[in-house]
Amino acid sequence: MxxxxxxxxxxxxxxxxxxxxxxxxxxxxxxxxxxxxxxxxxxxxxxxxxxxxxxxxxxxxxxxxxxxxxxxxxxxxxxxxxxxxxxxxxxxxxxxxxxxxxxxxxxxxxxxxxxxxxxxxxxxxxxxxxxxxxxxxxxxxxxxxxxxxxxxxxxxxxxxxxxxxxxxxLEPLAVAVHAVQRGRVTAGDKVIVSGAGPIGLVSLLVAKANGASAVVVTDIDDRRLAKAKELGAWGVANVMGLDAQAAAKAANAAFGEDFDCSEGQAQAVIECSGTEIGARTAIHAADSGGTVVLVGMGKPEFTLPILEAEIREVDIRGVFRYVNAYPVAVNLLAGGQLNxxxxxxxxxxxxxxxxxxxxxxxxxxxxxxxxxxxx
CATH class of the missing domain: 3.90.180.10 (Medium-chain alcohol dehydrogenases, catalytic domain)
Incomplete structure (x- = not known):
């Protein structure tokens, strides 16, 4: 037939x-x-x-x-x-x-x-x-x-x-759409993406399409970070061997002097590595009142700096797959907002x-x- x-x-x-x-x-x-x-x-x-x-x-x-x-x-x-x-x-x-x-x-x-x-x-x-x-x-x-x-x-x-x-x-892209929405990324925001694997890289693309003024990507592999730069990351930071606070400082430093970081940190951190150090870093790296989105899945339990999140009102939000994200992802491709x-x-x-x-x-x-x- x-x-x-x-x-x-x-x-x-x-x-x-x-x-x-x-x-x-x-x-x-x-x-x-x-x-x-x-x-x-x-x-x-x-x-x-x-x-x-x-x-x-x-x-x-x-x-x-x-x-x-x-x-x-x-x-x-x-x-x-x-x-x-x-x-x-x-x-x-x-x-x-x-x-x-x-x-x-x-x-x-x-x-x-x-x-x-x-x-x-x-x-x-x-x-x-x-x-x-x-x-x-x-x-x-x-x-x-x-x-x-x-x-x-x-x-x-x-x-x-x-x-x-x-x-x-479109399936990994839908994950990124949902993650960026959960992170409440809007025009002019500074965003950190932790992990330059497939989900991290599409999160970079979607954050930029959503109006983020600058996106910094962190990873422990220079080849992955080079790909992030190729895809339009404002800056990158290799955090190999750094503790959470040092990694957070390196990530924010990658925004450079073109942005006022006197308040210190990004409005949203999208954590895609699924590692404990990645989640800990995300909390330290987020701006006061900012949002941490946990996308990567790792161990069932982590030790996190909860007091740090509490006293600076950092919202920690989970992501599980996506919801009503496919139409958005299709439109992003159709409209040429990302590649x-x-x-x-x-x-x-x-x-x-x-x-x-x-x-x-x-x-x-x-x-x-x-x-x-x-x-």
Whole structure:
């Protein structure tokens, strides 16, 4: 069966070849270090759903953690699970009741499906829904497969000039959108981003797009900091070996003499490293009355300078995934307010997916690895 779609880069019609054998290729995790390419049944869309011919999938560090450790906290891989949650593709079939998408539409997939009925969902914070089903989080299968079925209202149609590669980065971009919103970043703010990994770098981009006058990025690797400068960081600071107070001082010093830092610190600090020293530094680095946003996830418990936060009224805010952030992220890409293309450093075909996963942890020059799922 043949369907008509849209060309990835130019928005022109493309042909989608439907798999007539009723099976597809999927990357399935069976246990620690045990990734397998397997043939599985092609899923069919039910009411309110769409079937997507998956094109591009990014590898997230959570994917790698499941691969190397078999679990993240209470989420344990105890049965085979298809990987992947940073995905884009082309609608291949439409279920009953779907009227805002049609076959051939290019879409980004928001990977979490909440219950839509609980108090958190109705209150607009569906990311905190206790019944959330999130792709590639046990026991929910992910989208690193030839085809994938998803609820249509969590699939977002792409403008013709936004590529499927860029769309695969909408998931980490949505995290950054939510983090910057939680940090209350506004025009003229000075912002510090702790950690120059993928989430830190997209947080840099979103903070600038949100009007931050200057963003300083800290890390312990000069290559990552060079990438931050390339992406528009006002300044960078290598905080290797520094204690929290010294690291905070180095971060604020990176704003230089062009800004009045007599009050000392940034209005918002977005902590993406997930380390205890990063969280401690963030509290010291934030301006009095400022905001610390904890994005990176590390140990279950940290020792933090709470009195420092208390007497200077530093707000400490958590981030868990994102909520209502995909439309904002799509518009940022569509309007050209930011460019995520430089974050893509490595590309692999799904047939080389195991090599791709090994590459993610293989060096500091790796930022974002994409998998091409088209056979």
């Amino acid at each position: 043949t369907r008509r779609g849209l060309h990835e880069d130019r928005g022109e019609p493309e042909t989608i070849e439907m798999n007539s054998k009723e099976q597809m290729t999927a990357l399935v995790l069976h246990g620690v270090g045990d990734l397998r390419l397997e043939k599985v049944d092609i899923p069919q869309p039910g009411p309110g759903q769409v079937q997507i011919a998956v094109k591009k999938v990014g590898i997230c560090m959570s994917d790698v953690h499941y691969y190397k450790h078999g679990r993240i906290g209470d989420f344990v891989v105890d049965c085979p699970m298809t990987m992947g949650h940073e995905s884009s593709g082309v609608v291949a079939a439409v279920g009953e009741g779907v009227d805002h998408l049609q076959v051939g539409d290019r879409v980004a997939i928001e990977p979490g499906i909440p219950c839509r009925r609980c108090a958190k969902c109705k209150g607009g914070r569906y990311n905190l829904c206790s019944k959330m089903k999130f792709c590639a989080t046990p026991p929910v299968h992910g989208s690193m497969s030839t085809y994938f079925v998803h609820d249509a209202d969590f699939c977002f149609k792409l403008p013709s000039h936004v590529s499927l590669e860029e769309a695969a980065l 995520v293309k430089p974050l893509i450093t490595h590309r692999f075909h799904i047939n080389d997916a195991v090599k791709a996963f090994d590459t993610v942890g293989g060096g500091q020059d790796v930022i974002k690895v994409l998998i091409d799922c088209e056979l």
